[in-house]
Amino acid sequence: MPAEGTASAPSGARVLVTGATGFLGANLVRRLITRGVHVVVLVRSDASAWRLREVWDRVDVVRCDLMAAECAELGPRLGNLDVVYHLAARGVSRADHDMEMLQANIVGTYRALTIARTAGGARFVNMGSSGEYGQCNRATEDHPTRPTSVYGTSKACGSLLAEAFSRQHSLPVVILRPFAVYGPFEASHRLVPSSILAGLRGAPIEISSGEQTRDYIHVDDVVDAAEAAAFHPQAPGHIFNLCSGTSTTVKDVAHRIATFTGARSNVLVGTRPHIPGEMWTTSGDPDRARRVLEWSPRVPLDDGLRRTIAWFKERAAGFAEYMR
Numbered sequence: 422m423p424a425e426g427t428a429s430a431p432s433g434a435r436v437l438v439t440g441a442t443g444f445l446g447a448n449l450v451r452r453l454i455t456r457g458v459h460v461v462v463l464v465r466s467d468a469s470a471w472r473l474r475e476v477w478d479r480v481d482v483v484r485c486d487l488m489a490a491e492c493a494e495l496g497p498r499l500g501n502l503d504v505v506y507h508l509a510a511r512g513v514s515r516a517d518h519d520m521e522m523l524q525a526n527i528v529g530t531y532r533a534l535t536i537a538r539t540a541g542g543a544r545f546v547n548m549g550s551s552g553e554y555g556q557c558n559r560a561t562e563d564h565p566t567r568p569t570s571v572y573g574t575s576k577a578c579g580s581l582l583a584e585a586f587s588r589q590h591s592l593p594v595v596i597l598r599p600f601a602v603y604g605p606f607e608a609s610h611r612l613v614p615s616s617i618l619a620g621l622r623g624a625p626i627e628i629s630s631g632e633q634t635r636d637y638i639h640v641d642d643v644v645d646a647a648e649a650a651a652f653h654p655q656a657p658g659h660i661f662n663l664c665s666g667t668s669t670t671v672k673d674v675a676h677r678i679a680t681f682t683g684a685r686s687n688v689l690v691g692t693r694p695h696i697p698g699e700m701w702t703t704s705g706d707p708d709r710a711r712r713v714l715e716w717s718p719r720v721p722l723d724d725g726l727r728r729t730i731a732w733f734k735e736r737a738a739g740f741a742e743y744m745r
Contacts (some may be wrong), residue, residue, distance in 0.1 A: 427645055427716050428653040432457030436651070437499065437540070439463045439487065439533050440508030441480075444607045445548060445599070447472035448640045449506060449647055454479050456648075461499060463487070463509070471740060472606045487529040496539030504651040505537040507583075508548045512572035513608065519571045526575035527582065534586045544593040544657065545583065546650045551600040551636070551664070551703055553577040558668070561706045562598070562660040570698035580660070593657035595650040597643075600664040600705050603725065604640030605732040609743050613726070616675050617733045618743060620682030627692040631672025636664040636704035639725035642718040649714040656714060664705035665718050677723065681730050 430436070430453055438453075440446040441462035453460050454476055461481045464470060470477060483499070485492045487509055511517045511525035530547065537545040551557070552573030553566045566577045580596050587594035603613040616626045646663045650656045672690060679686045710716045720728070737743040 427714065428649045430456040430458045430648050430652055433459065434503045434652075435459045435461070435501065436504045436506065437461045437463060437502050437536065437543070438506045438508060439529075440510060440548070442469045442472055443508060443510075443513070444472070445602065445640065445643060446506075446508045447606050448604065449508070449644050450480060451476060452644045452648065461502075471742065487532045488524060492532050493535050496536040499536070499540045501541030502537070502543040504546060505533060505540070505543045506546045506548070506647065506651065507533040509533070510548070510576070512575065522572050522575045526572075527578045530579040530582050531586070534583060534592065538586075538590050538592050542592060544595065544651055545587075546647060547580060547583045547594065547596045548647075549580045549596050549598045549660070550576040551598050551662070551705060552700070553580060553598060554703070554705075556700050557703055557705070559666060559704055559706045560662070562662055562709055569700055587658070595656045595658075596660040597646060597650055598660060598662050598705070599638060599643050600662070600703060601635035601637045602640050602643050602663075603637060604729050605736070607640075609745065612671060612674065613678070613729060614733065614743070616678040617682060617730050618737065620678050620684050620686045621730075621734060621737075623684040623686060625687045625689045626675050626679055627689045628671055628675050629691065629693045629695050631670055631675060631688075631690050632701075633671045633699065634668040634702045634704065635671065635674075636667060637669055637674065637722050637725070638664055638718055639720035639728070642720055645719070646710060646714060646716045649716050653714050659709065659713055661710040661714060662705035662707055663710065664707050665722075666704065666707050667722075668702070668704045669722060674722075674726070677726055678730070681723075681727055
């Protein structure tokens with residue numbers, strides 16, 4: 422549940438979610454359903470919907486690829502929407518190529534903005550990325566955008582496009598920049614789930630040097646902020662960092678998971694290569710979200726890791742993604 426004072430989605434609101442089948446999208450959709458929100462999900466195909474299979478019959482499914490020209494005409498057919506959450510993006514999967522990222526994260530953002538404008542001028546919540554900043558330490562939202570990857574660059578372009586579209590069409594826009602999000606339904610190759618799965622098997626947890634620092638934030642806190650961004654009256658026109666403000670090394674997180682899984686797994690440092698263009702240090706300042714959205718993260722890292730481990734213990738066997 423959202424922290425006290427944080428705006429939440431009102432029952433009966435009509436909301437469109439792009440990227441609904443992804444890690445953040447699936448967690449957001451599940452929250453909105455519990456609120457009694459009328460949720461419309463935009464998907465390319467049902468094949469990617471494993472995260473939503475238990476709630477698939479509780480949402481309206483629209484099958485359309487944002488890269489397809491007909492998606493630009495979708496808005497009027499959806500009727501009036503209160504909110505468009507734009508979470509669809511390329512670049513999180515290791516299989517995504519640069520041109521796919523650029524097209525999806527820039528052209529796709531433009532198409533989603535057009536849907537919001539033609540569906541009653543819905544509030545547009547754009548899920549950006551801390552990668553827009555590049556290397557940063559306690560970055561505020563006014564920090565220069567100096568991305569170190571094509572993904573970060575494409576997300577920064579998407580944010581600039583959303584701001585320009587807002588000015589041109591008087592569309593209410595909110596931009597969120599989450600930092601290192603973790604929790605249920607995260608892709609298996611990412612640090613936290615891969616370490617948990619190894620730990621639960623009693624297998625070694627393999628990482629790079631592990632000296633990179635990240636600002637970890639539990640997905641429930643990100644969903645709290647997404648609700649506030651969509652329904653708080655002061656949110657439009659702002660960019661908000663979604664973070665704790667605390668830096669933790671990758672190596673520290675891996676060791677905590679090894680301890681919490683109780684499987685006596687060893688953490689093998691230096692057994693994996695660094696990712697090209699990887700940011701060495703990233704952390705943000707959450708003060709603006711606290712002041713404007715009345716949002717602060719509620720889940721401390723140790724509690725969040727334990728909750729995520731418990732979820733994987735109970736649920737992972739039911740999903741092929743985690744059994745590879």
